[in-house]
Each structure stands twice: as C-alpha cells, then as structure tokens.
Amino acid sequence: MLYIIGLGLADEQDISVKGLEIVRKADRVYLEAYTAVLLVPKEQLEAYYGRYVILADREMVESQSDEILKDADTKDVAFLxxxxxxxxxxxxxxxxxxxxxxxxxxxxxxxxxxxxxxxxATGLSLYNFGQTVSMVFFTETWKPSSFYDRIAENASLGFHTLMLLDIKVKEPNLQALARGKIVYEKPRFMTVAKCASQMLEAEEERKQGLCGKEALAVGVARLGSEEQQIVAGTLEELSAADLGRPLHSLVLCGKKMHDMEWEYVRGFAVDQKRFDEVWQRNYSGK
Amino acid sequence: MLYIIGLGLADEQDISVKGLEIVRKADRVYLEAYTAVLLVPKEQLEAYYGRYVILADREMVESQSDEILKDADTKDVAFLxxxxxxxxxxxxxxxxxxxxxxxxxxxxxxxxxxxxxxxxATGLSLYNFGQTVSMVFFTETWKPSSFYDRIAENASLGFHTLMLLDIKVKEPNLQALARGKIVYEKPRFMTVAKCASQMLEAEEERKQGLCGKEALAVGVARLGSEEQQIVAGTLEELSAADLGRPLHSLVLCGKKMHDMEWEYVRGFAVDQKRFDEVWQRNYSGK
Structure with a gap:
C-alpha cells in the first residue's frame, strides 16, 4: 500500500494521530520536499516519528518513482x-x-x-475565493504575467485570490551547470513583500486596475504555527512589510468581500485608518 | 485562551497530535455539532481523548457564546x-x-x-475550483435556486464547483412547534443522488445548460475514512447512485478540466464508456 500522508503546515506535531501510526509502522518513509516545506528540518521529523525519512526531490518523484513504489504492492510505503x-x-x-x-x-x-x-484564519470567507494562483520569481528577462489573467478572472466575479508563492529548493546554479558542474543554489522562498511588488510591477504593465497600489490584500506567514503572522493593507503597504521567515502567502481581496470579513481583517491592518478609508471608497458594497 | 481545533473529517484519530495534546489539557472541551459531523459518535471522541465533551449546538454557539467563553482569558477552552x-x-x-x-x-x-x-482525492485539480456552493434540501414550496447563479459564475470561467450538501441536525418539528412543543426531527443528511436530482430539477427551470442530464460530476462520500467512496458520472447517473452513509459532497466539473484530471477521474466512473463519450463530446478542449 502507498500511503500519501498530509503533514499539515508547521511542524512534526501537525500530523494526524492516524497518520503518525502509519508512519511508525511503514516499511519505508519518504518526504516530498520540493513543492512545500515545513518550518522544521527533516531531522526533527525523524526524531519525533522515530523513523529514518528519505528526502524525495523533484527528480526522484517525477522520474524515479519506481524506486518509491518498489514492492509497494506487498509492503507499506509512507509518502509524506x-x-x-x-x-x-x-x-x-x-x-x-x-x-x-x-x-x-x-x-x-x-x-x-x-x-x-x-x-x-485571516477572516476572509473560504466561500468567496476563486481559483488559486501561483506567483513565480521574476527575473531580469522573464516576468510571466499569466497570473494577472487569472486574477482578472477572479476579479470579474469579485472573488478573493489566494497567491501561492514561489519556492526554490535544490535549484542548480546555471553558471556552474554551464561548466558541467552541479552546484545547488541556497533555497529561496518568496516573501509577501516580493509578491506585492511583483504584482505592482505587473499592474504598471497591464493597467487593468486589478493590483495597483490601493488594492487591498492580506499577507500571511507561518500559518498554523505559534509564530503565525497576518498583515492586512494595500499592496503598496505590503510591498514594504516584513513578515519574517517563510512560508508566506498572499490573498488579494475581491470586491465581493463582505462587511463581516472586513470587520475581522481590519484587526490585522498595518494602518487601520488607511485600510478603512480604502475599504469604504473602493470596496464596501462596490 | 480559546483554542479552535480542527478535527479533520472522519474519526477521533484525525485530530493532529498537537490538537490532541491541547484537548487533553484544556479546562473545558466543546464540540461544534451543527455545521458538520464526524463519522463517529461523541462518545467515541470522549473515550479516545479521555475528556468529557460538551455538545455545542447552533443556539449555544450563536446566542450563548458567553458560556463557552467564560473565564477563557485565564482558562484554556478547546472548541472542536x-x-x-x-x-x-x-x-x-x-x-x-x-x-x-x-x-x-x-x-x-x-x-x-x-x-x-x-x-x-477525486483527481480534480484544486487550482481549478471556483467558489464553493451550498445546496439545501428543497421542499414542496421552497426550491431556492441561488446555487444555480453561483454555478453559472464558476462555469463562465470553466471552474469546477464543490457543492456542500445540507445537514439537518436538531431541527424542531414544525407541527409540534405549532402546538407549543419542541420535538426534534431525526438528523438528515443530503445524499449525492438527492443533490444531483435537485440540480436536474433546477436545470429544467433555468435552462442555461449548466447542470443537465449530461453534465459531468463527481460524488464523494466519507472522504478521508477507510470507507471513502468516489463515483464519477453524468448528473443523470449520479441521481441514481447510492454512495451509502453520510457525509456526501458533489463536484460539478468545469469545462477547463484538463486531460490529466479526466484520466484520473474516469477511474471512478459508473460507466466509463459513457463518461469518456460525454467527455470527448462536451468537455475535452471545449
């Protein structure tokens, strides 16, 4: 049996009791470690689970899955x-x-x-979200703005948009690669500030008024952990906000946002007066 | 401190290790028992957690929350x-x-x-869902079709729609109430078949071609439990499908559905030949 086991968001104790029992009994335990990361290192999971955990990077999962699935018709493999x-x-x-x-x-x-x-946890209603959108790191020469089209779709119906922010783990250094060497870059995690500034940059280009300086948004960091942080404000404010260590995500508020959502979210505002003012002028009932 | 603790979907062992530790130490433990239910009775939770659990119905949560929050500034209250x-x-x-x-x-x-x-778990990509929609039980005289408008919004962008199905717990019997007595009805949970048939009924009325007999959908039951069941088919097929005991939900497939999603979902088809035929004709790349 292949068990695909969710670990939750923060640390080794976010696994369910049911999941933990399976991990403790499984023949082999893999940890998928490239689409997302916990806030604690693999060693902390190993110590808590009492099991050796094999890190599964993109190459292993996508090209060498035979190794993961080996004998799984008769043995129990846990894929975390x-x-x-x-x-x-x-x-x-x-x-x-x-x-x-x-x-x-x-x-x-x-x-x-x-x-x-x-x-x-931001107070935004999960019923008012449209499609989830990924935001990748812009480079000098590559600034994909397809995310803008997706935001536009959501905005056309007044939905909020959850933006999942880029994670670069185990990326080969391109200069070294050109010399035939594989050297991995340090992991990089996009911050709320970086995401907000890329959105402002795309707005300058596309000019549909979807994610300009006064667009309201909520940044979140380390959700589900004790150091969870939530910050609400305009994209301009969030582009200067420091939410500390990863992981970060950002929600662009939709115009359908209800008074009740606003009442909760404003408690997280960088500048509550400004938040309320923009809300009244551009959102409430618009 | 008020701890709002998610229990997950199926049974007493779906709580996280972290959540379980808080429950075991809290001064009082409440279980919110009217927006959703687990697949096991309260007594099973109590035995596993080793704690007395107070059932919190709608009235207690919405009108008598002072009781729940009493002394919570100095004591630990767990709200499950x-x-x-x-x-x-x-x-x-x-x-x-x-x-x-x-x-x-x-x-x-x-x-x-x-x-x-x-x-x-259906294989439908979580990135392709629009807003979540609730479906309530129709009565002879009340068949609200506002859900149809929401489906129409999602469909305009090709999104899937998750339909959360009505739960009636602790509903007073109206006839008894008219005689001044409070008698509670037996709990009722909407099935995939009932939801599909109500959707077909609304389609007959509204005729926008959003949820007719050939619309593809996926019914799910008891997700996350060992008796999880997933059934894919046309709404006509699903209106006759029996997915067993609650809880059920239904996803109406959007036209943006990708080949990769289809490849996985078709494995759950009531009638795979028919599923593929409708897919090719009305969905694939449309």
Whole structure:
C-alpha cells in the first residue's frame, strides 16, 4: 500500500494521530520536499516519528518513482506531503502511477490541513475565493504575467485570490551547470513583500486596475504555527512589510468581500485608518 | 485562551497530535455539532481523548457564546470543529467575539483537513475550483435556486464547483412547534443522488445548460475514512447512485478540466464508456 500522508503546515506535531501510526509502522518513509516545506528540518521529523525519512526531490518523484513504489504492492510505503496530500498535481500523478502499475498498487490518502483553507484564519470567507494562483520569481528577462489573467478572472466575479508563492529548493546554479558542474543554489522562498511588488510591477504593465497600489490584500506567514503572522493593507503597504521567515502567502481581496470579513481583517491592518478609508471608497458594497 | 481545533473529517484519530495534546489539557472541551459531523459518535471522541465533551449546538454557539467563553482569558477552552477551524463563518464570529471581549481573549487555531481540499482525492485539480456552493434540501414550496447563479459564475470561467450538501441536525418539528412543543426531527443528511436530482430539477427551470442530464460530476462520500467512496458520472447517473452513509459532497466539473484530471477521474466512473463519450463530446478542449 502507498500511503500519501498530509503533514499539515508547521511542524512534526501537525500530523494526524492516524497518520503518525502509519508512519511508525511503514516499511519505508519518504518526504516530498520540493513543492512545500515545513518550518522544521527533516531531522526533527525523524526524531519525533522515530523513523529514518528519505528526502524525495523533484527528480526522484517525477522520474524515479519506481524506486518509491518498489514492492509497494506487498509492503507499506509512507509518502509524506507538506499540507494536504492533493495540494499538488504531482501527488495525483503518483497515485495514478500506482493505479496503472502491474499489479496495481493500492493507495490511501490521509488528509491534513492545507494553506488553501488555513488562510481562513485571516477572516476572509473560504466561500468567496476563486481559483488559486501561483506567483513565480521574476527575473531580469522573464516576468510571466499569466497570473494577472487569472486574477482578472477572479476579479470579474469579485472573488478573493489566494497567491501561492514561489519556492526554490535544490535549484542548480546555471553558471556552474554551464561548466558541467552541479552546484545547488541556497533555497529561496518568496516573501509577501516580493509578491506585492511583483504584482505592482505587473499592474504598471497591464493597467487593468486589478493590483495597483490601493488594492487591498492580506499577507500571511507561518500559518498554523505559534509564530503565525497576518498583515492586512494595500499592496503598496505590503510591498514594504516584513513578515519574517517563510512560508508566506498572499490573498488579494475581491470586491465581493463582505462587511463581516472586513470587520475581522481590519484587526490585522498595518494602518487601520488607511485600510478603512480604502475599504469604504473602493470596496464596501462596490 | 480559546483554542479552535480542527478535527479533520472522519474519526477521533484525525485530530493532529498537537490538537490532541491541547484537548487533553484544556479546562473545558466543546464540540461544534451543527455545521458538520464526524463519522463517529461523541462518545467515541470522549473515550479516545479521555475528556468529557460538551455538545455545542447552533443556539449555544450563536446566542450563548458567553458560556463557552467564560473565564477563557485565564482558562484554556478547546472548541472542536469538524474539518478545519475556519470552514464556517460561525467560527470566525466566535474568534471575533474573543477579540472584542473585555479583556480580550487570546485565540489560537489548530488547522486540519477540510472537505474543500480533501476533494482533491477525486483527481480534480484544486487550482481549478471556483467558489464553493451550498445546496439545501428543497421542499414542496421552497426550491431556492441561488446555487444555480453561483454555478453559472464558476462555469463562465470553466471552474469546477464543490457543492456542500445540507445537514439537518436538531431541527424542531414544525407541527409540534405549532402546538407549543419542541420535538426534534431525526438528523438528515443530503445524499449525492438527492443533490444531483435537485440540480436536474433546477436545470429544467433555468435552462442555461449548466447542470443537465449530461453534465459531468463527481460524488464523494466519507472522504478521508477507510470507507471513502468516489463515483464519477453524468448528473443523470449520479441521481441514481447510492454512495451509502453520510457525509456526501458533489463536484460539478468545469469545462477547463484538463486531460490529466479526466484520466484520473474516469477511474471512478459508473460507466466509463459513457463518461469518456460525454467527455470527448462536451468537455475535452471545449
């Protein structure tokens, strides 16, 4: 059996009791470590679970999954995923490969918290979100603005947009690669401030008024942990906000935002007076 | 401190290790039992947690929250919520009351699995969902079709729609009430079949071609439990499907559905040939 087990968001104790029991009994334990990361190192999981944990990077999961699935028709393999098991399509792929295996490998998923719902801690109603959107790091020569089209779709219906921010782990250094050497870059995690500034940059280009300086948004960091931080404000304010260490996400508020949502969110405002003023002028009932 | 603790979806072992430790130490433990239910009775939770659990019905949470929050500025109160803490606006309300209390009551939420993401087990990409929609039981005289407008919004962008199905717990019998007596009806939980048939009924009325007999959908039951069941088909097929005991939910597929999603979902089809035929004709690349 392949168990795809959600770990939740923060640390080793966010696993469910059910998930923990499976991990403790499984023949092999993998940790998918490239679509998201916990706030604690692998060693802390190993100490708590009492198990050796094999790090599964993108290459292993996407190209060498035979290794992960080896003997899984007769043995129990635990595949640990930060957040919820189906938060990334790559996990559905793995389940599909199990189904298509000869003989088929039975799978079971153990759900857990995901940023997609934990973001409800902001006070924004989960019923008012449209599609989730990814934001990648811009480079000098590559500033993909497809995220802007998705925001535009959501905005056309007044929905909030959850932006999941880029994570770069185990990225090869391109200069070294050109010399035939594999050297990995230091992991990079996009901050709320970086996301907000990239949104402002895209707005300058596209000019549809979707994510300009006065657009209201909520930044979140380390949700579900004791050092969880939530900051609300205009994109201009958030582009200067420091929410500390990763992981960060950002929600762009939709115009459908209800008074009750506003009442809760304003408690997190960088500048409550300014927040209320922009809300009254551009959002409330608009 | 008020701890709002997600219990996950199925049974007493879906709580996180962190949540369980808080429950075991808290001064009082409440279970919110009207927006969703676990698949096991309260007594099973009590036995596992080793704690007496106070059932909190709608009246207690919405009108008598003082009782829940009593002394919570100095004592630890655990408020257990099926799914994720912020899956229902009523929980945000409670957190808001804590903030507005004099003195303010600190709160902390412990995230957990929610149907909003567990539905990823169908193979449908969580990135392609629009707003979540509730479906209530139609009566002879009241068939609200506002859900149809929301589906129409999602469909205009090709999004999937997750439909959360009505739960009636502790509903007073109206005839008895007219005689001045309070008698509670037996709990009722909407099935996938009932939801599909109500959607077909609304389509007959509204005729925008959004949820007719050939609309593709996926029904899910008891997600996250060992008896999890997933069934894909046309709404006509699902209106005759029996997915067993509660809880059920339904996803109406959007036209943006990708080949990769189809490949996974078709494995759950009532009638795979028919599923593929409708997919090719009305969905794939449309």
């Amino acid at each position: 995923v930060v957040g919820d098991p189906f938060s990334a399509t790559t996990h559905t792929d793995l389940a599909l490969r199990c189904r298509q295996n000869d003989p088929p490998i039975p799978t079971r998923s153990i759900p857990n918290a995901s940023i997609l719902t934990a973001v409800g | 919520v099926v799914g994720d803490p912020f899956s229902a606006t009523t929980h945000t309300d409670l957190a808001l009351r804590c903030r507005q209390n004099d003195p303010p009551i600190p709160t902390r939420s412990i995230p957990n699995a929610s149907i909003l993401t567990a539905v990823g």
